């Protein structure tokens with residue numbers, strides 16, 4: 001069996017193949033965003049990253065240029081970009097920006113209300129404790145686990161440190 005190179009996009013697509021609205025928080029050079037846009041022709045995406053390195057923003061623009069009509073680029077932080085999105089607008093939001101525990105806690109709180117009933121809040125860097133990457137990103141595990149415990153919602157993971165929480169169809173969100 002061949003190994004997919006766009007593994008992050010694959011594990012999102014398998015959960016929500018007909019997504020029309022998605023966001024990536026932390027885009028870097030746009031690889032995952034471009035993979036998602038290629039995999040889902042009906043998808044329109046908001047790409048959020050403050051891009052401290054301009055070359056990474058330029059690389060992103062190049063990577064997503066084949067899908068330009070379906071992309072909104074927000075060169076800013078997660079918390080400022082949240083103002084661009086209405087509650088329950090998104091089929092998925094993929095959180096892969098600032099991985100500090102405080103930032104992850106804030107991102108989950110900010111972006112959960114933007115998820116449609118039946119949609120997914122998800123992200124990267126939920127590593128197992130034995131993985132070398134765990135030490136730097138364990139705040140992701142702590143905050144994702146705390147969120148699942150508070151809400152009673154099940155956590156799904158993939159083999160590549162991805163985490164996924166589905167909003168139930170009958171979820172009642174307090175307006176944010």
Ligand SMILES: C[S@@+](CC[C@H](N)C(=O)[O-])C[C@H]1O[C@@H](n2cnc3c(N)ncnc32)[C@H](O)[C@@H]1O
Nearest residue numbers: 026027028031032048049050077078096097098
């Ligand atoms: C691990 S990289 C993202 C990789 C990308 N998701 C991918 O799969 O190719 C993390 C990115 O998060 C961005 N970032 C850092 N703080 C952020 C914030 N507050 N809001 C949004 N993005 C942030 C960084 O500039 C960096 O480009």
